[in-house]
Structures are given as structure tokens and as C-alpha cells.
Amino acid sequence: EPEVTQTPSHQVTQMGQEVILRCVPISNHLYFYWYRQILGQKVEFLVSFYNNEISEKSEIFDDQFSVERPDGSNFTLKIRSTKLEDSAMYFCASSGIGGIGELFFGEGSRLTVL
Amino acid sequence: AQSVTQPDIHITVSEGASLELRCNYSYGATPYLFWYVQSPGQGLQLLLKYFSGDTLVQGIKGFEAEFKRSQSSFNLRKPSVHWSDAAEYFCAVGDSGGGADGLTFGKGTHLIIQP
Numbered sequence: 001e002p003e004v005t006q007t008p009s010h011q012v013t014q015m016g017q018e019v020i021l022r023c024v025p026i027s028n029h030l031y032f033y034w035y036r037q038i039l040g041q042k043v044e045f046l047v048s049f050y051n052n053e054i055s056e057k058s059e060i061f062d063d064q065f066s067v068e069r070p071d072g073s074n075f076t077l078k079i080r081s082t083k084l085e086d087s088a089m090y091f092c093a094s095s096g097i098g099g100i101g102e103l104f105f106g107e108g109s110r111l112t113v114l
Numbered sequence: 115a116q117s118v119t120q121p122d123i124h125i126t127v128s129e130g131a132s133l134e135l136r137c138n139y140s141y142g143a144t145p146y147l148f149w150y151v152q153s154p155g156q157g158l159q160l161l162l163k164y165f166s167g168d169t170l171v172q173g174i175k176g177f178e179a180e181f182k183r184s185q186s187s188f189n190l191r192k193p194s195v196h197w198s199d200a201a202e203y204f205c206a207v208g209d210s211g212g213g214a215d216g217l218t219f220g221k222g223t224h225l226i227i228q229p
Contacts, residue, residue, distance in 0.1 A: 045216035105158040
């Protein structure tokens with residue numbers, strides 16, 4: 001069964017460092033998303049991506065964040081200068097039909113900022 | 115702005131007993147509604163979804179949910195829970211106008227199964 005894969009599963013970084021989280025969405029999907037879940041809190045929408053550009057982004061997705069689909073298969077989330085409050089589980093998701101069909105989520109990348 | 119409320123942070127149910135997890139939403143138009151389950155160390159898996167039509171929807175793993183527009187609710191039910199159902203359950207609402215906005219999730223309900 002096709003699935004969304006994310007790497008790394010866990011990354012520890014120092015405050016101020018750049019982090020890149022990688023995702024391989026399901027191959028024939030068209031919409032891509034990043035969500036985050038701070039420990040003990042709800043899953044929050046960060047950004048959606050379609051046709052090689054950002055479709056929507058939340059207030060959380062400020063200038064420190066960027067997304068890219070560099071090679072037609074990977075979908076990356078970059079945090080330029082990490083802050084303590086960026087510590088969270090980051091989920092990648094993809095969807096194939098108009099975006100509002102079922103979202104398939106990866107298992108998440110846990111980011112710990114020290 | 116759309117929002118989702120899951121009023122129960124934790125629920126404890128005995129194995130074999132019935133289950134109902136509550137979800138209320140606030141949304142101006144016709145919502146697209148979802149329930150996702152997150153097992154420890156896992157990603158989010160879709161249990162079921164409601165777009166239109168029959169207000170009682172069946173999902174995987176024996177779960178069902180009923181959309182009640184008058185109550186703005188989309189409660190998840192299962193007639194007999196199994197120990198493997200212990201997980202975090204998230205209700206979510208989506209924009210019927212298109213997928214770009216993503217989903218708005220509730221805070222989740224942690225389900226504990228007692229033997």
C-alpha cells in the first residue's frame with residue numbers, strides 16, 4: 001500500500017540552526033501539506049502546496065519556514081533558524097483528489113530544539 | 115473561522131464496552147468532517163469521513179460516526195472496543211470549497227482501554 005514517508009524520524013538541533021525535514025508523498029498525489037503537533041497540543045496546519053507553489057499557509061508559517069519540492073518526489077520543510085518553541089512533531093501529508101479527499105499522513109518527524 | 119472542539123481529553127473504557135467520542139465543530143458552510151486515529155509512535159490514520167449524503171458513516175476498524183447538523187456534532191462510536199483501540203483520536207473539519215486550506219483539528223481525545 002502506498003504511504004507517505006518522512007525523514008528523519010527524530011532530529012535534535014541547537015537553537016539557531018537550520019533544519020530540513022524531508023517527506024516523500026504518495027507518487028500520484030497533487031496536494032502536499034505540513035502540520036505540526038507540539039507535545040500535548042492539537043495538530044496544527046502549517047502550509048499546503050500545489051502545482052509547485054504554496055496554496056495556503058497559517059500564521060505559524062512565518063518567514064523562518066519554507067517549503068520546496070526540489071525534484072518531483074521529495075517535499076521538504078526548512079526552518080532557517082530554529083527556536084525552542086519549534087520543538088514539535090512535524091507531519092507531512094498528501095492528497096490526490098482536489099485536496100479535500102483523504103489526507104495520507106506520514107509517521108512524523110520529531111524535532112527537538114535545545 | 116472554523117474550529118473543532120473535542121470536550122473529553124481522556125476517556126477510559128473497559129474492553130468490550132461501547133464507546134462514544136464527542137466532536138463539535140464551528141463552520142459557516144457545509145463542512146467536510148473527518149476522524150483520524152494516532153497510535154503511539156505512528157502517524158495519523160483516517161478512520162472515516164463525511165462529505166455529504168447519509169449522515170451515518172461507516173469507517174474502518176468497526177467505527178462509525180453520525181453527522182448532526184442541528185447539533186454541529188460528528189461523534190465517533192464503536193459498539194465494542196478492543197485493547198488495540200487505545201490511541202489518540204482527532205476530529206477534523208475541512209473546507210468544502212477546496213483542499214488548499216488543509217484541515218482544522220480538535221485537540222484530541224486520549225482513549226484508554228481497561229482490561
